[in-house]
Each structure stands twice: as C-alpha cells, then as structure tokens.
Amino acid sequence: MKPDMPDAPDTLQALRxxxxxxxxxxAWEQFHTPKNLAMALSGEAGEVIEHFQWLTAEQSAALDxxxxxxxxxxxxxxxxxxxxxxxxxxxxxxxxxxxxxxxxALRYPADKAHGRADKYDRLG
Amino acid sequence: MKPDMPDAPDTLQALRxxxxxxxxxxAWEQFHTPKNLAMALSGEAGEVIEHFQWLTAEQSAALDxxxxxxxxxxxxxxxxxxxxxxxxxxxxxxxxxxxxxxxxALRYPADKAHGRADKYDRLG
Amino acid sequence: MKPDMPDAPDTLQALRxxxxxxxxxxAWEQFHTPKNLAMALSGEAGEVIEHFQWLTAEQSAALDxxxxxxxxxxxxxxxxxxxxxxxxxxxxxxxxxxxxxxxxALRYPADKAHGRADKYDRLG
Amino acid sequence: MKPDMPDAPDTLQALRxxxxxxxxxxAWEQFHTPKNLAMALSGEAGEVIEHFQWLTAEQSAALDxxxxxxxxxxxxxxxxxxxxxxxxxxxxxxxxxxxxxxxxALRYPADKAHGRADKYDRLG
Numbered sequence: 001m002k003p004d005m006p007d008a009p010d011t012l013q014a015l016r017x018x019x020x021x022x023x024x025x026x027a028w029e030q031f032h033t034p035k036n037l038a039m040a041l042s043g044e045a046g047e048v049i050e051h052f053q054w055l056t057a058e059q060s061a062a063l064d065x066x067x068x069x070x071x072x073x074x075x076x077x078x079x080x081x082x083x084x085x086x087x088x089x090x091x092x093x094x095x096x097x098x099x100x101x102x103x104x105a106l107r108y109p110a111d112k113a114h115g116r117a118d119k120y121d122r123l124g
Numbered sequence: 125m126k127p128d129m130p131d132a133p134d135t136l137q138a139l140r141x142x143x144x145x146x147x148x149x150x151a152w153e154q155f156h157t158p159k160n161l162a163m164a165l166s167g168e169a170g171e172v173i174e175h176f177q178w179l180t181a182e183q184s185a186a187l188d189x190x191x192x193x194x195x196x197x198x199x200x201x202x203x204x205x206x207x208x209x210x211x212x213x214x215x216x217x218x219x220x221x222x223x224x225x226x227x228x229a230l231r232y233p234a235d236k237a238h239g240r241a242d243k244y245d246r247l248g
Numbered sequence: 249m250k251p252d253m254p255d256a257p258d259t260l261q262a263l264r265x266x267x268x269x270x271x272x273x274x275a276w277e278q279f280h281t282p283k284n285l286a287m288a289l290s291g292e293a294g295e296v297i298e299h300f301q302w303l304t305a306e307q308s309a310a311l312d313x314x315x316x317x318x319x320x321x322x323x324x325x326x327x328x329x330x331x332x333x334x335x336x337x338x339x340x341x342x343x344x345x346x347x348x349x350x351x352x353a354l355r356y357p358a359d360k361a362h363g364r365a366d367k368y369d370r371l372g
Numbered sequence: 373m374k375p376d377m378p379d380a381p382d383t384l385q386a387l388r389x390x391x392x393x394x395x396x397x398x399a400w401e402q403f404h405t406p407k408n409l410a411m412a413l414s415g416e417a418g419e420v421i422e423h424f425q426w427l428t429a430e431q432s433a434a435l436d437x438x439x440x441x442x443x444x445x446x447x448x449x450x451x452x453x454x455x456x457x458x459x460x461x462x463x464x465x466x467x468x469x470x471x472x473x474x475x476x477a478l479r480y481p482a483d484k485a486h487g488r489a490d491k492y493d494r495l496g
Contacts, residue, residue, distance in 0.1 A: 011218040012135045018225060026232060027239040031426050035184035038176045039283075039425035041202070042290050045169035046418015048209075049297075052162045053411035054365035054403050056305070060159035063213070072215045076224035078165070078206055079217060082199060085172075089187070091196045093203060094135040100200035101142060108150060115151040117302035155302050163301035163407075166414050170294015173421075177287035178279050178489035180429070241426035259466040260383045266473060274480060275487040283432035286424045289450070293417035296457075300410045308407035311461070320463045324472035326413070326454055327465060330447060333420075337435070339444045341451060342383040348448035349390060356398060363399040 012094055015083045023084070037085040044077040136218055139207045147208070161209040168201040260342055263331045271332070285333040292325040384466055387455045395456070409457040416449040 023029055051071050052060050063071065086093040107120035116123065147153055175195050176184050187195065210217040231244035240247065271277055299319050300308050311319065334341040355368035364371065395401055423443050424432050435443065458465040479492035488495065 010135050011221070015221055015225075022225070022228070025234040026237045028237075028241075030239070031241045033181040033184050034187070035176045035179055035181050035287075036425055038173050038184075039287060039290075039421050042166075042169040042173045042287075042294075043418045043422040043425055045166040045202075046290075046415045046421070049162050049166045049411050049418070050415040052159045053408055053415055055159055057157040057159050060157050060162075061212070063158070068213060068215070071213065072210075072220040073224050073227070075206060075210050075215060075217060076220040078169075078202070079221050080224060082202055082206070086196075086199050088185070089192060089195065089199075091192070091199060093199060096196040096200040097135070097139055097203050100197050100204060101139075101146070103197070104146070110149040113150045113152075115154070117152075117155045159411075160301055163297050163411060163414075166411075166418075167294050167298040167301055170291045170297070170414075173287050173294070174291040177284055177291055258383050259469075263469055263473075270473070270476070273482040274485045276485075276489075278487070279489045281429040281432050282435070283424045283427055283429050286421050286432075290414075290417040290421045293414040293450075296410050297414045300407045303407055305405040305407050308405050308410075309460070311406070316461060316463070319461065320458075320468040321472050321475070323454060323458050323461075323463060323465060324468040326417075326450070327469050328472060330450055330454070334444075334447050336433070337440060337443065339440070339447060341447060344444040344448040345383070345387055345451050348445050348452060349387075349394070351445070352394070358397040361398045361400075363402070365400075365403045 010094070012083060015080065016087045019080060019084045020087065032084060032088055034085060034089050037081055037088060041078065041081040041085055044074060044081055048074045048078060134218070136207060139204065140211045143204060143208045144211065156208060156212055158209060158213050161205055161212060165202065165205040165209055168198060168205055172198045172202060258342070260331060263328065264335045267328060267332045268335065280332060280336055282333060282337050285329055285336060289326065289329040289333055292322060292329055296322045296326060382466070384455060387452065388459045391452060391456045392459065404456060404460055406457060406461050409453055409460060413450065413453040413457055416446060416453055420446045420450060 023032055048071065051063075051067060051074065083093060086096075108123070112123045113120075147156055172195065175187075175191060175198065207217060210220075232247070236247045237244075271280055296319065299311075299315060299322065331341060334344075356371070360371045361368075395404055420443065423435075423439060423446065455465065458468075480495070484495045485492075
C-alpha cells in the first residue's frame with residue numbers, strides 16, 4: 001500500500017505505539033487482556049449506537065455540530081481499543097483489513113451486488 | 125504526527141478511499157447512512173466478543189492459530205465499518221484519535237491512575 | 249403487580265429455574281460468571297442488530313416470516329442470557345424492571361416528553 | 373407453563389402492556405420501529421458490559437452494593453427494550469424462549485456438553 005515509503009510512519013502504527021506507552025506508564029497491561037479489551041471495544045460501539053438510535057436515516061446524516069463532535073470522540077474510543085486489542089493479540093490490523101477487503105471483493109462482485117444489501121450467501 | 129512526510133499515504137486514508145470506491149462500484153451509498161453503519165459497527169463488535177465470551181483472561185491471550193485468524197478478520201470488519209462511518213460523517217478519524225488521547229492523558233494522570241482501572245471521575 | 253396471586257408461576261421465574269437446571273446438568277456454572285454472561289448478552293444483542301442494519305424503518309416493521317422467526321430466536325437468546333445473568337447476580341429482574349419504569353415515569357412526564365425522543369436531561 | 377392458571381398475569385405480559393401505555397401516552401410509537409428498538413437494546417447491552425469490562429471473573433461475582441444496584445437497572449433497561457421490541461414485532465417472547473430452550477436441549481446433550489464451553493457444532 002506504501003511501496004515507495006516503507007519507513008513512513010502510519011497512523012495505526014503511531015497509535016499502537018502511543019497506546020503501548022500510555023498503558024505501560026499507568027501499569028495498565030494487567031487490565032489489557034484480549035477479553036477485557038474486546039469488552040471495552042463493544043461497550044464503545046454501544047456508545048456510538050446510542051447517538052443514532054432515535055434518529056431517522058436523514059437525521060443521522062445531518063448531525064448538529066455538538067453531536068458530530070461527540071460522535072467523533074466515540075469513534076476515536078472505538079479505534080483506540082481496536083488498535084490496542086489488535087496489538088495485544090499481535091495482529092497486524094492494516095494487513096487484516098486488506099485481507100478482508102480482498103475477501104469482500106470476491107464475495108460481492110460489483111455486478112451481482114449492485115444496489116443490493118443482501119449478504120453474500122444470498123447473492124445468486 | 126508525520127511532520128516530515130505530509131504527503132505519505134496512510135492506512136486509514138487508503139482504507140477510506142478504497143471503501144469509497146467499493147461502495148460506489150456497488151451503488152451501496154444508499155445503504156451507508158451513518159445510522160446503518162453505526163449498527164453494522166456494533167454488530168461486528170458483537171462478533172468479536174463472541175470469540176472471547178467463554179474464555180478465561182489467560183485463554184484469551186493464548187488463542188490457537190485458527191481462532192486468532194478469525195479474530196483478525198473480525199477486527200478488520202470493525203475497522204472497515206469504523207473508517208466508512210467516519211467518512212460518511214466527514215470525521216477525521218486520526219485527528220479524533222489524537223484528540224481523545226490528549227483528553228485521556230489529562231483524565232488519567234500516570235501517577236493517580238497507576239495500577240487502577242477506575243474511571244477518571246473516581247480518581248481522587 | 250400480581251397482588252391476588254402471589255404463588256402464580258411466572259415466565260421469568262420459570263425460565264430462571266429452567267436455566268439453573270440446564271446449567272447444572274452440564275456443569276456450566278463454571279462458565280457462567282457475571283462477566284462472561286454480560287459478554288454473551290452483548291453478543292446476542294449484536295446478532296439482533298445484524299438483522300436490521302440494512303433495513304429501512306419501514307422494512308424493519310414488515311419482516312418476512314423467515315426473518316421474523318429468526319429474530320424471535322435471537323430475542324429468546326437475549327432473554328435467556330439476561331435471565332441467567334440476573335440470577336447469578338441475585339437480581340430480581342421483574343422488580344428491577346418495575347423500579348426502572350417508575351424512574352422513567354418521573355424522568356419523562358407525558359406532557360413534556362410528548363412526541364420527543366430527547367433524553368430526559370434535555371427535557372426542559 | 374401455567375396449565376392451572378391460564379388467566380394469571382405474567383411479568384412479561386404486564387411489562388408489555390405497561391410499555392404500550394407508556395409509549396402511547398408520550399406519542400412515542402413513531403420512534404419505536406423495530407430497527408430503532410434493536411439499536412436501543414444493543415446500546416443498553418453495551419452499558420451492562422461497561423460495568424464488567426475491567427473486572428476479573430471473581431470481582432464480577434462480588435459486586436459492591438452500589439454497582440450491583442446500577443447493574444440491576446441496566447438489566448431492567450435491556451428487558452424493557454427487549455419486551456417492547458418483541459411487542460412491535462408481534463413476537464411472543466415467552467414462547468420463543470421455550471422454543472429456544474428446546475433447541476438448546478437438542479444441541480447440547482448433557483453428556484456431550486458436560487463441562488465444555490464449545491459451540492454445539494464442535495461437540496463431536
């Protein structure tokens with residue numbers, strides 16, 4: 001993905017490193033088991049959802065500035081726990097994402113999936 | 125975060141762009157409302173948690189290769205929906221993460237939070 | 249709620265008792281910590297959401313028979329884990345629900361909350 | 373389940389009826405689409421999980437009174453949204469739960485599932 005700049009710093013890597021330091025400085029590694037981090041990730045995803053649950057689709061696409069800002073910080077929480085969880089599991093998140101996108105491209109051929117929200121096993 | 129290489133491609137940006145193309149090629153923008161994507165994000169976080177629910181903390185840190193690989197793809201799903209949700213909301217995920225880390229650094233001073241899992245409002 | 253029939257069997261109590269037996273017969277009490285059951289509950293809620301994520305509000309209210317049946321079993325899963333979690337925590341779910349409804353009645357006076365989806369702290 | 377008292381009030385039915393009245397009095401039916409209620413259910417399950425995410429299994433089974441009380445109200449929230457969601461989908465929650473318990477009994481024979489947390493498709 002970054003053929004010309006193999007040494008370029010990357011947001012995901014920078015966050016991973018910063019979170020390692022943050023946890024180490026607070027002796028939080030003891031709490032950061034994969035199990036606990038999976039729970040924290042899910043809890044934060046729940047906080048994201050609470051912002052949208054009573055909105056119509058249209059309203060969800062036209063958040064006022066305050067809500068949008070609050071949502072941004074919730075998304076950040078999800079990302080931080082996601083990066084930390086991947087790190088303690090020694091999973092390369094960027095690589096996994098690329099792998100999953102390749103799988104999705106096979107599962108959802110553009111012509112068959114066009115305009116359809118069906119799961120791949122229902123695309124005839 | 126990347127002062128010397130302002131033009132370096134970045135995983136989050138690359139994923140955002142790839143997901144835009146992926147959605148456009150399938151005419152999926154109609155389904156990708158913030159509300160729907162928040163649901164998809166939460167659903168994927170639920171799939172992550174199902175891998176860990178019956179494991180002890182120790183077992184969760186010693187996954188067999190097959191489970192670890194499956195978890196990697198679930199984390200990828202979370203990341204993909206997270207990036208897509210941020211994109212349709214026009215939220216800069218990397219910036220939000222940095223902002224949240226700065227907030228966390230203030231909320232959880234290393235000395236007061238040392239070895240404690242308490243929420244910030246309980247750190248005396 | 250049932251002043252005249254204090255001894256009437258009740259679905260929640262019957263489920264609680266049946267789940268106790270089910271767990272005991274399989275020696276599953278070891279897995280049924282509150283932490284694990286909270287995860288299972290959340291995982292099942294995630295499965296519910298996956299049925300609805302790409303549907304419009306209208307479509308969600310007009311499920312085909314097969315989807316509705318599948319959703320019924322997902323809701324059952326949520327209920328079963330909820331009842332079991334309350335049991336291992338020695339929480340009386342029916343009583344808690346009545347208590348919460350009383351709180352909600354105070355937080356959301358019918359006149360102020362009329363036609364509004366706002367959280368109680370935003371009702372003027 | 374209650375062969376001798378077909379007319380006995382039941383907690384789930386009483387809650388369903390009370391929630392109908394509560395929604396009607398506030399003109400909230402417009403917000404209570406299955407899609408929205410599925411989101412609310414998931415959001416509440418996320419709040420449950422946040423109480424447990426940093427606790428060990430042992431700590432989760434020995435909550436202090438204040439936390440246990442807070443958890444009771446979160447479980448109540450899950451139950452209320454679950455009952456309401458089933459109602460708007462015209463799903464009989466008690467019947468679905470009994471049906472799912474019958475399925476589980478077949479999937480997890482006591483002898484094969486004894487002391488094992490494996491999913492049914494892995495029980496040899």
